[in-house]
Structure formats: structure tokens, C-alpha cells
Amino acid sequence: MLKQQSGWIYSAIAIASFFFAFIIGFFIRGAYFVGEDVYFSQKAAEAAILSSGSSEVVVPVDWGAHVQTDGSLFQWMFKYIFSPLSATMFALLAFFVASASFRAFRARNFEASLLLVAGIIIMLGRVPVGSLISSWTIMYILAFSIGIGINTYVKNRNMVFGWILGSCGLITGFGMTMGWPIDQPAIFFLPALQEWIYLVPNLAGSRAILIGIGLGIVATSLRYIFGLEKSYLGE
Template sequence: MFFKRQLPVIIMVSIGLLTLIAHFIKIESVGDWVEQDSLLWFDIIAAFAIFLGAFNLLKMHFTKLVYKKSDYGYSMILLVGFGLMIFSGFLYRGNGNQKNWGEHIQDPNSLFTWMFDSLFKPLDATMFALLAFFVASASYRAFRIRNFEASLLLTAGVLVMIGAVPVGSYIPSWMFVFIIISLIFAFLSPIFTSKDILIKSFIITIIISGFSMFFWSPELSSKSISLWIIAYPTVAGKKAIMIGVALGIVATSLRIIFGKDKSFLGD
């Protein structure tokens, strides 16, 4: 019970305290251990973790294939692909003249390189292409106008997409202004009790904007506005999110170091 419960906590607390001491108190021996020796330990542990993960993956799919569970054909494809990559990477050297073990992986004519470039990369690109449809579906649900925040998200998303696509540079400024005004009035439509007032206000705004186009700066194009949104509001929101994530990491790390959080033990 000690090796399963108390020992992992002792190791975690000791490593955490040493890391904190090395960061805030400049002790050369402790700092060298954290920056050099501990990284070697991490690489060794990560290598064993990868081995255990691969073994567990093979065991799970082999069991699924033997008992012919649902979708066991995919397990067969995974096992065959796993075996071929292991064979081409560790055992088969081909006709190369490499003397050292593992040099054939860097050979552009090797079987391993061919499998990686001709099989893995196209499949990887296909998966990312499929993700585009899921992103489009999620964007459709997120861009529904429900409140002020959703309206801002919709407006910013439309402006960024118009500025990102090549056809956005060919959109004239007056159409760009018309899109912005339409989005604004779409958000303000619940405020108007009469549709006639809404339509008249929309037409008057369009006319005023049309006259103001003579003073419209050519720099205020779809591309420049898109770049401004990405450079300022997006960066500000990203920094706020990163600060929140950092505070969460600090809080979680302190709970683990002082033994308050034992979720890594499976509790």
C-alpha cells in the first residue's frame, strides 16, 4: 500500500519542491539537477510511457480483432500499419549503404520515408480536411445571434473570414460597409417595436454611409480590418485566456505539491 499510495505522493512533493527552490533560490547544484539530470529522467520515463502506451494499444486492438467485436476491421488495419512501420523503421534497411543503425530512416528512398510521405501524410491531411466540416458546423451553432456577445462573435468572425479569403480583396468598400451595417441592424432589430421604423432607419443609415464613402480611407479595406481584429482584440483575448490558464496551472501544481490533490493516483 505504501508503494502504491504514499510513495508517489512523496516523489511528487519532493520533485515539486526542488523545482520551486531551483527557480526562486539560485542554488547551483539544485539548478543543474533540475535543468540537466531531471530532463534525462523525464526522457527515460517518457520512453517507457510510450512503450507501455504502444503495448496497451496493440493489446486492445488485438483482443478486439480476435473476438471480432464491432468495427474489428479498423483494428486489423491499425495492427498491419503498426507492424509495417515497425518493420520498415527498425528491421528493413533496403539497399542503402548506411553503416549505422537507424540512418536509413533519413534516406529519401527508404521504405520508411515512402510510407511516411505517401501514406501517413495524405491520411493526416484528410483528417484535417474532415475537421474543417466539424469546425464549420460548430461555427454555425456558435454564430447564432442570441445576445450581445454572440453578435460580436458573429461580426468579428464574418469580418475576419472576408479579409482572409482571396475574394475579400475584390469586395468594394461600399459592400463591406453594407455588410457591417446589416449585421448591426440584425443585432438591434429586437429593440425596434415597428418594422417600418427599422427599415427606414436602415435605409437612412445606408444613404448616410454612401455619402461618407467619399471620405472613406482606402486603408480601411477588408484585409486591413481583418488584420486589425487579429492583431489587437484577438491578442488581448488570447492573453487573458493564457493568464487564466497559467493561474489554473499554478493552483493545480501547488495542490499536487502539498499533497492536496491526488487525482494522479486515480482518486
């Protein structure tokens, strides 16, 4: 900041904010009560008593409790400066996630494609709009996607035509027989599918990581205990 390097003004604001929070936390109490009413300064509270002619006395809030009492400057700062700024910073995530996923979330190989499909299922399945998408729609999309795959890799028009006709006919036939229930077959219903992803593959992966971390801690601890790990001594 002293060298006035690029962005020094932000450092100045950060340091000023620190002192502002420090001073209002430790030296400015605020919150002077006259009955149920609260005033920021003792003068204002006394003026209110004089103007109303009441016999009440000014009761300042206890030090320490003032940071969470309505009417104190610290509480005001938390409510009207810190909270909106924190919420804004976190909300920016939505914009950057959208922009980053648009630019970087590519189906470059099998693993990336799997992640992409799982991500889309989770994103749609977690929110109410996912339960409005019928499992039959998903089945049709799947049938057409497989058709695109056959066309791309096998390059046989008859096979593609046969697949699309056969699969769509089968889906339509089953749909008409079952009465097109929106959540049946459950395996193609996005909310059920996302729940399965959470509770089976994701859970297995998370558990593997947790067990791996646990075993790693045990192994490192044993290395320390038996004197095999000496890096902490500077070796």
C-alpha cells in the same frame, strides 16, 4: 479484435500496420547505392553492376540513416502511405467545420451573435477575397442590418425608412467625396478589421487566459509547498 466486435477489422489493420512499420524500420534497410543510382535490394544493385559491366561496388546506406534515404522501404512508406493518410485526415476538418458551422453556429443570444460576426470577419478578412470587398459595401450592409434591427425591435416604419434613407445617403455622400477608396475608412475594411480583432480583443483574452494559468500554477504550487494540497497522497 479477438471477440470480433464491431469495427474489429480496423483494429486488425492498425496492428498489422504497426508490425509493418516496425519490421521495415528495423529489419529491411533497402537503399543500396551503385554510384548515384539507388536500388531496393542488394541483388538488384548487383544485377545492375553486372549488366552495365561497371567496376563500381554496392554501398548500402547506414542503418538509422536508411529511414530518411530515398530508395528505402521506410521512406517509401512515409512518402506514399503515411503522408497522404495524414494529410487526408487533416483535410477532412474542412468538411466537418463547414457542416458543423452550418448546423450549430447560431445567433441565439448576444454573445453568440458577437462570436458569429467576429468569425465571419476573420474568415473573410484573412483570405485575399476579403481585400476585394470594399469598406463601403460593409457600411451599406451594416446600415441595412441596423435597419432590420430597428424594424424587428422598435417596429416603427417611419423610423426604419428614415434610418435607411439617412444612413445610405450619408454613406453615398462620403463615398463620392472621398472617391470610394476600397480600404477607407479602415475600420470597415475586412482585412484591417480582422487584424484589429486578432491584435486587440483576442490578444486581451489570450493574455488573460495565460496570466490566469500562470496564477493558477503559482497558487497550486504554494498549496503543495504549505501542505494544504494533499490529494496526491490519496486523501
